[in-house]
Amino acid sequence: MARELIKGNVAFAEAAIRAGLQAYFGYPITPQTEALEWMSHRMVELGRVFLQAESELAAINMVYGAACTGARVMTSSSSPGISLMLEGLSYIAATEVPMVLVDVMRGGPGLGNIGPAQSDYSQIVHGGGHGDYYPIVFAPASIQEVIDYTVLAFDIAEKYRSIVYILIDGSIGQMMEPAELPPMREIKTTVPDWATNGAKGRERRIHASLYMNPPDLEALNMRLLERWQTIQKEEVRYKEYFLDDAEYAVVGFGTAGRVALSAVRAARQEGIKVGLLRPISLSPYPADILEQISKQVKSILVVEMNAAQMLKDVLLYTKGRTPVEFYGRPGGIIPVQDEILSEIHRIVRNPGSIEGHPRDLWFKRVYQPTKGG
Amino acid sequence: MTIENTQVEELVYQRPKSLTRNPTTYCPGCTHGIAHRLIAEVIDEMGVREEMIGVASVGCSVFAYNFFNIDFISAPHGRAPAMATGVKRLLPDRLVWTYQGDGDLAAIGTGEIVHAASRCERITVIYVNNAVFGATGGQQAPTTLLGQKTTSFPAGRDPRTGGYPLRMAELLAMVSPESYIVRVSIHDVKHILQAGKAIRRAFEVQMQDEGFSLVEILSMCPTQWKVTPVQALQWIKERMISYYPLGEFSVPKGTPRLES
Numbered sequence: 001m002a003r004e005l006i007k008g009n010v011a012f013a014e015a016a017i018r019a020g021l022q023a024y025f026g027y028p029i030t031p032q033t034e035a036l037e038w039m040s041h042r043m044v045e046l047g048r049v050f051l052q053a054e055s056e057l058a059a060i061n062m063v064y065g066a067a068c069t070g071a072r073v074m075t076s077s078s079s080p081g082i083s084l085m086l087e088g089l090s091y092i093a094a095t096e097v098p099m100v101l102v103d104v105m106r107g108g109p110g111l112g113n114i115g116p117a118q119s120d121y122s123q124i125v126h127g128g129g130h131g132d133y134y135p136i137v138f139a140p141a142s143i144q145e146v147i148d149y150t151v152l153a154f155d156i157a158e159k160y161r162s163i164v165y166i167l168i169d170g171s172i173g174q175m176m177e178p179a180e181l182p183p184m185r186e187i188k189t190t191v192p193d194w195a196t197n198g199a200k201g202r203e204r205r206i207h208a209s210l211y212m213n214p215p216d217l218e219a220l221n222m223r224l225l226e227r228w229q230t231i232q233k234e235e236v237r238y239k240e241y242f243l244d245d246a247e248y249a250v251v252g253f254g255t256a257g258r259v260a261l262s263a264v265r266a267a268r269q270e271g272i273k274v275g276l277l278r279p280i281s282l283s284p285y286p287a288d289i290l291e292q293i294s295k296q297v298k299s300i301l302v303v304e305m306n307a308a309q310m311l312k313d314v315l316l317y318t319k320g321r322t323p324v325e326f327y328g329r330p331g332g333i334i335p336v337q338d339e340i341l342s343e344i345h346r347i348v349r350n351p352g353s354i355e356g357h358p359r360d361l362w363f364k365r366v367y368q369p370t371k372g373g
Numbered sequence: 374m375t376i377e378n379t380q381v382e383e384l385v386y387q388r389p390k391s392l393t394r395n396p397t398t399y400c401p402g403c404t405h406g407i408a409h410r411l412i413a414e415v416i417d418e419m420g421v422r423e424e425m426i427g428v429a430s431v432g433c434s435v436f437a438y439n440f441f442n443i444d445f446i447s448a449p450h451g452r453a454p455a456m457a458t459g460v461k462r463l464l465p466d467r468l469v470w471t472y473q474g475d476g477d478l479a480a481i482g483t484g485e486i487v488h489a490a491s492r493c494e495r496i497t498v499i500y501v502n503n504a505v506f507g508a509t510g511g512q513q514a515p516t517t518l519l520g521q522k523t524t525s526f527p528a529g530r531d532p533r534t535g536g537y538p539l540r541m542a543e544l545l546a547m548v549s550p551e552s553y554i555v556r557v558s559i560h561d562v563k564h565i566l567q568a569g570k571a572i573r574r575a576f577e578v579q580m581q582d583e584g585f586s587l588v589e590i591l592s593m594c595p596t597q598w599k600v601t602p603v604q605a606l607q608w609i610k611e612r613m614i615s616y617y618p619l620g621e622f623s624v625p626k627g628t629p630r631l632e633s
Contacts, residue, residue, distance in 0.1 A: 023463055049462045053455070054488035061452035061485070065428070065459025068446045073459075091449050196444040196460075198467050200423040206438045208429070208447035 003178040009034035011143045011179060012076070012102050012166060015150040017042055020185045022071040023049035025062035029081045030114045031170035032104035036076070048187075056081040060088030067097035068207045070195030072154055072188065076102035078170070079120050080111060082128070089163060090129030094209035094220070096194075098157035102150070102166040104173035107332030115332020116171035118254060121309035124165050125283045132221050134228040135163040136235060137283040139253040143177035149280070151182055158192075160231055167282065169255050169305060171334060231284055238286040239278045242268060246275030248347055249293045251314055252303040253279045255334055260303045263340035274344055282310070287317040294318035299351035301343055303335065304328045308359035315358070323352035326362040389413035391422045393442045400507075402595040402602030405433060407559050408501055408568075409440055412472075415573045416443070421580075425468045426460050428453040430482075432474040433507040433594075451482025454489035457496040468579055470497040476506045479515040479539045486541070490549035490585050497575045498587040500541065503594040504613065511597035515539040518616055523597075538616060542589045546622035551584030554623040555631075558591040560609040564619075570631055571621075583625035591617055 006014070013035040016024075024039040036052065043050035049066070053059035059075050066073040077085060082103050092099060106112055108119040122128075125137050136156060138149040146168060153164040191197060196205045211217035241261055243249065252260040257278035264276045277293060279286045294300065300322055302311045307330040314324055327343045329335045352361075388394070391413035399405045416422050422443055429437040431450035438445035448456040453471035461469040478486050478500050489496065505523060506512040512525035516538050520529040530538070542556045553575055557568035568590060575586035591613050593605040600608065621630050 023459070025459065051458070051462060054484055057452065058455040058458075058485050058488065061448065061455035062459035062462070064448075064452075065446065065456035066463045067459075068456075069426075069460055069463045071463045073463075087449055088452070095446075196426050196446050197464055198424050198426060199442075199444045204442055204444050206445050206447070208438055208445070210435060210447065 003180045005176045006143055006179050006181070007034060007176045008143055008146055008168060008173040009104065010038050011146045011181075012150045013038040014042065014181055015147040016074055016100065016154070017046065018182050018184045019151040019154045020072050020187050021048065021074060021154070022187060023066045023073045024075065025051045025053050025059045025066070025073070026075050027053050027056045027059045027077065027081060029078045031106060031173050032076050032078045032102070034173075035102065056084035057087070060085040060092075063099055064088050064092050064097070067092065067099045068095070068196045070192040070197065074100040074102070076104065078104045079106050079108050079117075082120060082123065086123065086129040089135070090131055090133065091209050093129070093133035093135065093163055093224070094131065095207040096161040097207065098161050098163075100150070100153045100157055100164050100166070102168070105167065105169045107330070113332045114170060116169035116255060116305065116334055117330065117332050118169055118256060118305040118309070119330070120167065121282065121304070121306060124167055125313070133224055134231070135165055135283060136160070136231060136281070137165045137167050138237070138280055139167045139282050140172070140280065141254050141258045141278060143172070143175070143179040145280070146172060147179055147181060156235060160227060162227075162231070167254070170332075171255050235281055236284050236286050236288070237280040238289060239280060240289065241276040241278070243275035243277065243293065246273055246293075246296065247298050248272070248274040248301070248344065248351070249277060249297045250274065250301045250303060250340070250344065251277045251279070251290070253282060253310065256303045256305050259335055259337055260340050262337040263344060266337060266341050267344045272344060272348055285313050285317065290314065290317045294321040297322055299323045299325060299347045301325045301327060301347055302358070303340055303343070305334060306330045308362070311359055320354045323354050324358050325352050326358040328362065389417045391416040391442050393440055395439045397440055398436055399433065400596040402593070402605065403433070404503070404559050404592040405501065407565060408499065408590050408592065409437070411559075411565065411569045411572055412499060413441065415569060415576060419573065419576060421468055421576070425470070426464070428457045428460070428469070428471040430471065430473040430477040432477050434472055434474055434501065435508070437472045451477050451480070452485055453477065453482065454485040454494070454496065454498065458489055458492070458494050461494065461496050465495070468497070468576060470499060470576070472499045473501070474507070475500070475502040475504065475514045475516040479541050486545065487548060490545040490552065490587070493549055493551040493585045495579050495582060496585065497579045499572065500587055500589045501592045502541070502589055502617065503592040504538075505594050505597045507594050507597050516541075518612060540617060542587065542622050545587060549585050549623060551625060552623045553578040553584060553586040553621070553625055555587070555621045556589040556591065556617060556619050558609055558614060558619055560591070560593070560606045567631070574631060578625055583628065589617075591619075
């Protein structure tokens, strides 16, 4: 199939359709609304289910009900909408029904703005909803990756009976790039053996998340963690660039990782031995490669479009083996190549130390105190 | 006396096949048990046990899935109509129904029920209204009557601070043009039999694709009302029905009303 110019929000919607999506439930929110609009005509012309819900609360619970029937289902939203969906997501995780959710992140907290941001790392990667559960999170950085990982998301969700998130920022949702869509897959005809679809000639099935006997709930908690052990082994994905001989490393995902790659290439042209790790699976996190890097380089620079959310995971996996520095642009702003390049120059001049909190050191460097504040 | 030679000559009363053998977890004097049995009898009569997916809610009836011998899913508080919508859109040939109390449906779940009704979603809602939050210990519900004392408004419901009781059947009938919406009571045998007919009619409306259906059942909670079961039955009859009139508030076009 030929490459065509396609917008991020349309790309994941059409990719999901071609992956055999059976139902989409959503609620309009900028900057992901084009996905809902695309679904509204494509799903209907294909005779599949599309419903614009009255809220994100309703949308996620429609997804929940539909997922209980064993169908391929999804929703998409943006940061404040995801906050509303977290209740349902916790229940979905507890009952182990597969689903895919695309979060096209915007600036926060609160209404924030509709600028591109990586403001949801913490709420998405670390669960967000109540209780112990472990969603799988992919953070593509190009339209082609958005398509490829959306298709993969459905297979992985069903394999592990898990929630899979596609986490992108508003700029990926809104931008157009040439990309190739996959061929149309048939809607699956098999129904999983856990589906609640009417107890015809069999014992009834139940999907519930209430365990009044604490040891029973503990058993569920441990079983979910057991499955997560497998996922951590099997589903790590990342891209590495120029890391073989690197003395310095940059770590960034999504758009921040993409801009960082341009900065790393520019630094290489200056002769600086710097490489880039771009995690694609934010959960499970590429911990092993990060451990290797932390044993190899003089300093690591973490770049994010937030005020240091992924940084905490980098600190966890590098365990103080090497200095970690941070550079962030929260508020709906994409850092430009030169900002990251000058940060690379700074750590080459002074690789830093493992003392102090990298976020607070960054804050002191960049923040102009409010006059009279 | 030995029971070995006892023969059942004519079985006149037994557990409906649509109920499990699990004993219910409701308080003595609670009418959830009557409502469960009515629903199960209707399902048996209609022979649709294997065609159904039930959606339980949060409150006293949170364990409804333990008592009905059918496929069941359990919704977050108030969200049962949204979950039922998801199931029904994927499985339009199945019968999908929710079982919700007044806290679930008329407080936290108001948005979901109003929009499910306005879409005339082909689901059936069994709405048990006992005018109080039972499971959490007797707090004011949206349906608590004016002056009724609860643990969260111990001086009684005052509309200036606690609002007016919500008449959900009337409200939903206004927003749901293709629907069957009825309020029944289960305070005596005559009304229990009528309630059974209404439940059957509600499932039939869904089955025949005629619209959304909801049966509001005036129910009692002697435990949280702090009265005896007999006094509670009297209270439904004297107090609840005068604020929550019984009857059909919406019937699908061209279909007859049930005789009262």
